Amino acid sequence: MRKTSAPTLKIASAVLFLLVLLVAVPLLINATGRSDLYYTLTSVALLSIISAGVWITFFIGRINIGQGAYALMGGYVSAILVMNYGMSFWLTLPLAGLFCAVASVLIGLPILRLRGVYFAMVSLVLTEVARLLALALPITNGASGIVSIPLPTGISLFGLTLVPDFATLANPRLAFYIVAVLLMALCFLGLYRLAHSRIGQLCQSLQQNEELASSIGVNIAYLRVIAYALSSFLGGVGGAMFASISQSIYPSSFTVADSVNFMLNCFLGGLGYVLGPMLGTFVLYFGWDLLFQTGEFQLLIFSTVLIVLMLVLPNGLLSLAVPRKRSL
Amino acid sequence: MEQVIANGLYLGAQYALIALGLTLIFALMNVLNFAHGQMYVLGGFVTYTIYGQLKLPFVVALICSGVTLAIIGALMEKFLFRPVVRRSKREESTMLLAAATAFFLDAVMLLLFGEKQRGVPKIISGVFVSDRVILPYDRIVVGVIAILMIAAFMLFMQYSKPGRAMRALAQDRVAAQLMGVKVERYSMIGFAMGAMLAGVVGGLLVSITGVNSGIGGPISIKAFLMVMIGGAGVVGGAIAGGFILGMMESVGLTVLREYGDITYLVIFALLMIFLSIRPHGLMGKPWG
Structure with missing residues (x-):
């Protein structure tokens, strides 16, 4: 009985959730006039996409910082593609993801052989390498970064405007919000499919015991590189969106602290749950924003809450809602 | 060239001490202590307060740094890491906890000491000059103290009872427990010692480079680098890693000077290549 109704229930609740985000939230924001919330919510959506990437690497049993x-x-x-080559932003978005995926395959081939803390430490160092590279390479314009990137242009197919030019919109924030939410929905849909597919189950076998998986005939080297490339793809797409929204990118746009935060998002939401990164990002980001009023005590209270949360719920927030059942 | 080697040795001694603390905690608890750099900074601030502000002797300040951090480390182990290690499903959860403690220590230091760069008067003035090497005396003193501490630490681990117990714990936790080693007690002592080492190095270096509340993160990254070079959880590896990194930094800053600030980029690149050949560092054990 229950089993047959479960998928429809899930689809219905997912659609409802999306409707709430796309219709109810903008209406609510219009009613209250707090249009600054658009930026906050857009950030949450994008950060949760990036964190979802981290979640994939957790899924194959690697701690990715x-x-x-x-x-x-x-x-x-x-x-760079938008500024130097005049490409449309919408084209650069997947290209950025692909570039990161290819780069991550090259980087991942040697470092994915590492496990546990070794991988965690190397990946942490990787963040620092990226920052130093951005400072040193001539094309990235050093510490001053790339600024005043134009807003995304429109897409029209056979004279039909699919996406309007963002520069002509009265409220580009709303547009960015909608794009970010749609991307997030797409990303988590894909993640859900991945986690429940054959590949997902193979990935889980990596998480538990790589030697055993390998001995059964799972191509672990191939699988973990694929998972890492997917993870980096999501990171690249999220980063590209961020650069477009803030219309600038600096070597300090994403630092070690951000990498650690992406990891914390996953942890906080719960590593065993697909929606963990989303919830974790939402809670962490809003918690941080709410604490802004406490001024200099912001970081103190924030970290104290984190420590307490960790002591009380060491398996993530979603372990409250789904007790004992290991649902993915 | 002699100058470069002298600088490298001096840096290496400091780095080795930092890495020793980190690797000790890792070996005993399987916890990657993200807050290690913050502990180092806190040690620096304690020395700054006692030596720089209260004008007490430097040695007293150093001891205070060590003791303060040892207490903090012991408390952290007892009330934070032990319960989480016991209850969480995945051991990675301790990483979140360690990162949160790093944030916490950062916040506390920012509130207590502000964000200014703090320095203390030199412990010994004067510069040692020979025809090839120029080294300020205070650097020599700090370097010698660091090397003495490394030696003392190794002797302690090798010959004392707590040292033996901790080595047993690092090798096999369950077996050590079965042989009657008080696991919880020595975990706490180990954590406290690791934190103490970080605090003492912070205190030592505040007399040369000064300290500010923002350098904790970068120091942690350097400590991770050294541990990776040498192999996590191995005392000899941490020392080797420290000296290697110190030497590479010293050489890199001299050789690569004309290409701009790329020393660390080169070090990272070399590390990637090295790790792809030897994933467990120089002396690390291959564990999952």
Whole structure:
């Protein structure tokens, strides 16, 4: 009985959630006049995409603290393509992701052989490498970064305007918000499919015991590189979107602290749950924003809450809602 | 050239001490202590307060740094890491906790000491000049103290009872427990010692480079680098890693000077290549 109704229930709740985000939230924001919330919510959506990438690497049993490197890379690729080659932003978005994916395959081939803390430390160092590279390379314009990137232009197919030019819009924030939410929905839909597919189950076998998986005939080297490339793709897309919204990118746009935050988002939401990164990002980002009023005590209270959360719920926030059942 | 080697040795001694603390905590608890750099900074601030502000002797300040950090480390182990290690499903959860403690220590230091760069008067003035090497005396003193501490630490680990217990713990936790080693007690002592080492180095270096509340993160990254070079959880590896990184930094700053600030970029690139050949560092054990 229950099993047959579960998928429809899930689809219905997902659609409802999306409707709330796309219709109810803008209406609510219009009613209250807090249009600054658009930026906050857009950031949450994008950060959760980037964190979802980190989640994939957790899924194959690697602790990834290097996602900031790919977000930075994606941002720079998109910015350089738009500024120097006059490409449309919408074209650069997947290109940035692909660039990061290819780069991550090259980087991943040697470092994915590492495990546990070794991989965590190398990936942390990777973030620092990306920052130093952005400072040293001539094309990235050093510490001053790339600024005044134009807003995304429109897309029209056979004279039909699919996406309007953002520069002509009265409220580009709303447009960015909608794009970000759609991207997030797409990303988590894909993530859900991935986690429940054959590849997802193979990935889980990597998480538990790589030697055993390998001995059964799972191509672990191939699988982990694929997973890492997917993860970096998401990082690159998120970073490119961020560069476009803030219309600028600097070597300090994504630092070690950001990489650590992406990891914290996943942890906080719960590593065993697909929606973990989304919830974790939302809670962390809004918590941080709310604490802004406490001024200099912001970081103190924030970190104290984190520590307490960790002591009370060491398996993530979603372990509250789904007790004992290991649902993915 | 002699100058470069002298600088490298001096840097290496400091780095080795930092890496020793990190690797000790890792070996005993399997915890990657993100807050290590912050502990270092806190040690620096304690020395700054006692030596720079209260004008007490430098040695007293150093001891205070060590003791303060040892207490903090012990408390962190007892009330934060031990419960989380016991209850969480995945051992990576301790990483979140360590990162949160790093944020916490950063916040506390920012509130207590502000964000200004702080320095203290030199412990010994004067410069040692020979025809090839020029080194200020205070650097020599700090370097010698660091090397003495490394030696003392190794002797302690090799011959004392707590040292033996901790080595047993690092090798096999369960077996050590079965042999009657008080696991919880020595985990706490180990954590406290690791934190103490970080604090003492911070205190030592505040007399030369000064300290500010923002350098904790970069120091942690350097410590991770050294541990990776040498192999995580191995005392000899941490020392080797420290000296290697110190030497590379010293050489790199001299050789690569005309290409701009790319020393660390080169070091990272070399590290990637090195790790792809030897994933467990120089002396690390291959564990999952």
